[in-house]
Amino acid sequence: MSLDDAREAAEAAGFGVDEHDASDEGKSIMMRLNWTVCFQRTGWTSSGTRTIDFGAVKKGAPCPREDGGAIPWPTMPDLVWKTWRTAHKEVAALGTVPANHIMASTAYVNDQLPNEGEYDDWRVCVTDPAKGGDVTVDMWVTIGLTHPDNGCPDPGRDDGDRPSLPDRDDDGDPDYHDPFPGDRRRNSSYPDGLPGGSGDSSDGSGGGGGGGWNCPRTRWC
Numbered sequence: 001m002s003l004d005d006a007r008e009a010a011e012a013a014g015f016g017v018d019e020h021d022a023s024d025e026g027k028s029i030m031m032r033l034n035w036t037v038c039f040q041r042t043g044w045t046s047s048g049t050r051t052i053d054f055g056a057v058k059k060g061a062p063c064p065r066e067d068g069g070a071i072p073w074p075t076m077p078d079l080v081w082k083t084w085r086t087a088h089k090e091v092a093a094l095g096t097v098p099a100n101h102i103m104a105s106t107a108y109v110n111d112q113l114p115n116e117g118e119y120d121d122w123r124v125c126v127t128d129p130a131k132g133g134d135v136t137v138d139m140w141v142t143i144g145l146t147h148p149d150n151g152c153p154d155p156g157r158d159d160g161d162r163p164s165l166p167d168r169d170d171d172g173d174p175d176y177h178d179p180f181p182g183d184r185r186r187n188s189s190y191p192d193g194l195p196g197g198s199g200d201s202s203d204g205s206g207g208g209g210g211g212g213w214n215c216p217r218t219r220w221c
Contacts, residue, residue: 004032022055038063073134107144109162125152
């Protein structure tokens with residue numbers, strides 16, 4: 001039960017109560033309602049008072065195998081190339097992370113997720129924490145996705161930057177979903193050309209005029 005409830009019941013039964021972090025982390029206990037009892041040890045004082053000492057962990061954490069031991073956190077499964085829908089379910093099933101703490105991102109810096117529900121079949125390339133990492137209470141998990149038409153970035157990259165998908169016309173729209181991959185002034189957002197543009201649409205310059213328009217995912221903003 002919660003440490004708060006356990007302490008109240010023990011005191012009502014006439015025990016002198018003490019408490020401690022049941023893990024090897026030795027944290028100070030505050031807000032007992034957010035701690036769960038894993039162990040209890042009873043004894044007597046020299047004056048004949050019954051005592052009980054509760055060993056507790058933060059709510060949602062699994063109990064150590066023994067008082068003072070390491071918390072056996074669940075670890076991040078291997079999710080690479082599974083769908084977002086499957087990956088989200090597997091992380092949520094670990095039991096330590098709320099569903100709304102599992103975040104979708106893009107594996108490529110110049111990519112963009114479609115609306116929620118439209119990337120359910122996108123594929124996992126990378127996770128934070130990585131495979132085998134502890135998944136602790138209330139942490140945020142980020143899952144980097146790519147469209148199934150694309151492969152994942154090379155896992156051996158060591159330059160520290162997220163890679164980019166091919167974008168031959170440099171309009172911020174990756175070639176895989178750019179209906180005009182050789183035309184800088186037309187992309188999936190503006191198939192008829194950028195607002196305020198003039199001249200040859202294949203020209204790589206210009207595109208100004210008409211301030212105040214929105215230009216997501218393009219090099220113009």
